[in-house]
Amino acid sequence: MKLVQFWHDSTPALGLQTPQGIVDVQAEAARRGVSAPADMAQAIALGDEGLSQLAPLAEAARCFTSAPLAPVVTQTGRILCIGLNYRRHAKECGLPLPPAPVPFCKFSNALAAHGEAVKLLPDYKEYDYEAELVAVMGRPARDVSVDEALDYVYGYTCGDDLSTRDLQFARGGQWLLSKTFDGFAPIGPCLVPARELDPTALDISSQVNGQTRQSSNTGDMIFSVAQIIADLSRHFTLMPGDLIFTGTPQGVMQGYPADRKDWLKPGDRVSVTIQSIGTLENTFV
Known part of the structure; x- marks a missing residue:
């Protein structure tokens, strides 16, 4: 369904x-x-x-x-994101594997729907895509174990953790401002109930103007969805409707050599495809 x-x-x-x-x-x-x-x-x-x-x-x-x-979820209290959570993505960035999940937040103004046009501000130039599996919480979760964590998930959808790299690194590498512009958290096109998916083995990819940029599998995650939920729930209560962007695989433009970087620009089309869920597509203006 x-x-x-x-x-x-x-x-x-x-x-x-x-x-x-x-x-x-x-x-x-x-x-x-x-x-x-x-x-x-x-x-x-x-x-x-x-x-x-x-x-x-x-x-x-x-x-x-x-x-x-x-957007498949609109009444959400929190958009939680995990940075640097795929092994090959950490390698392309030249960074060590983190010892624990690295969380940050977006705000609800960042939500966008499948098919929606996302505005790129002219103040910045280094706009990047990040294909992600998004978990949607179904009930309150506080201090849950890894073994029981997935029981608290209502469903899964596709997400694009859009990022503004020149702002990100101009502010010392902080992530919040550079990732929560209006429309910078597209989700969709649909939500698949958690009982119908195994989040540990899903193919995930992104395409820009029809050209594949990312191609991986959630099995490359450093921390599984269950581990992420267990870790977050040890620090605060996760609530129904909370969205968790679970990290992006290798192939983002930030990881490309300097002479091959081709940042997103108005007129571009980005598609995020996840096995058994579908394809989320957005254009940029």
């Missing part, structure tokens, strides 16, 4: 991605006289019960929508 959100009267509404199109969950549920969550926040709150309500709606559905997609 693949869950999406789309814009309905300027409000995110829940949909189901099917081969026939996007099912309008509320319209389809009303047609059948059944209950179903109205948006992703309600779906997360209902957990397995909500998924059970949603699954039948994709079969022989009649109510489809062509409305533009919204």
Whole structure:
């Protein structure tokens, strides 16, 4: 099952991605006289019960929508990110493997949807892409073990941890300002429930204008999704709807030789593809 959100009267509404199109969950549920969550926040709150309500709606559905997609999660308290979490990415950057996950944050203004155009400010030039698997928390998690950590995940989606390298290094290597411009956390196109995926062995790639830049597998992660959640939950309570960008593999432009760097610019198109989830695509203006 693949869950999406789309814009309905300027409000995110829940949909189901099917081969026939996007099912309008509320319209389809009303047609059948059944209950179903109205948006992703309600779906997360209902957990397995909500998924059970949603699954039948994709079969022989009649109510489809062509409305533009919204970010798959909109009502989130935190966007947590993990830096330097793929072995080959650390190697291309010439950096040692970190002894523990390296977290930083983005803010909700950075969220963008599949298909949305992201604005690049003219103040900077070194704009970079970062394909990432994003975990969406499903229930509060505090001091959980690695073995039980994945039980707290609601689902997974694709993300692009966009970065402004010239700002990043001009400020001494700090990451927050350089990564949380408006629209700098695209997620989507859909969310796949956690029970349907193994996050430890997913192919992940990115393309810029159709040219492959990153190609790896989540098996190259230094810290697994479970280890990340366990580590973060030892320090604070993770909440439903929290997004965790789990790091990017090798192939980002920052790792290219100086004479081959080709930073993102207006008119470019970036695609992030993750096995069993789909492809997130954004253009830049």
